[in-house]
Amino acid sequence: MPMPSGVPVLHGGGVRLRPFADGDVPFVVAASHDSLIPLITSVRRSSSTEDAVDYIHRQHARLAAGVGYSFAAAAADTDVAVGQISLWTRDIARGRVSTGYWIAEAHRGRGFARAALATxxxxxxxxxxxxxxxxxxxPENAASWRTAESCGFDREGLLRCWQRVGSEDRDMFVYSRVAPRET
Incomplete structure (x- = not known):
């Protein structure tokens, strides 16, 4: 499968952020069985290799579609995928971008989310x-908001019924990190 052009490989803190690859198909299939990942991402709840390949193709198409960058977060020492992180650029002309990430259950609690988010x-x-x-x-995802705070994000408030998760509208904390200002 072709790699997306323009998506860099980034390194930092024990992670390698890179485009998804053919070898990540079993990882995506495993992530599809997580209780939360298919509810909040475009990973389909499926054991199908075809669905996993489809997911990877969608990640590759993000940049060309003007949506942003989607990276596989991989362990730096093995290049084994542990999660996903994105930089959504739809509002870049307004000076704003957003991010989201997930780490597969087998790899949680090992600092990958923090390293990926910081990088x-x-x-x-x-x-x-x-x-x-x-x-x-x-608000219930304390591990994720602690990760955000440890990477310099500030909690700005609560957005009520902000995002549909499964069949429910859920509240979300909104966090931001602003560019360093020149003095």
């Missing part, structure tokens, strides 16, 4: 247009 955030601010990076986190 992606630092990279996002290399774009001269970017003044603000946003992130939305469910």
């Amino acid at each position: 992606l955030s630092d990279w996002a601010f290399t774009f001269p247009e970017v003044a603000r990076l946003e992130l939305h986190v469910e």
Whole structure:
């Protein structure tokens, strides 16, 4: 399967952010069985290799469609995928971008989310247009909001009924990190 052009490989803190690859199909199939990932992402709840390949193709198409960058988050030492992180650029002309991430259950609690978010955030601010990076986190997901806070994100408030998760409208904390200002 062709790799998306223009998607860089980023390194930091024990992770490698890279385009999804053919070898990630079993990882995506495994992630499809997670209780939450298929509810909040475009990973389909399926054991089908075809659905996993479809997911990878959709990630490759994000940049060309003007939606943003989608990366496989992989362990730096093995290049084995552990999750996904994105930089959504729809509002970049307004100085805003957003991010979202997930780590597969087998790899949670090992610092991958923090390393991926820190690496992606630092990279996002290399774009001269970017003044603000946003992130939305469910209030119940303490691990994720602690990750955001440890990467310099500030909680700005609660957005009520902000995102449909499964069949429910869920509240989300909104976090932001702003570009360093020159003094």
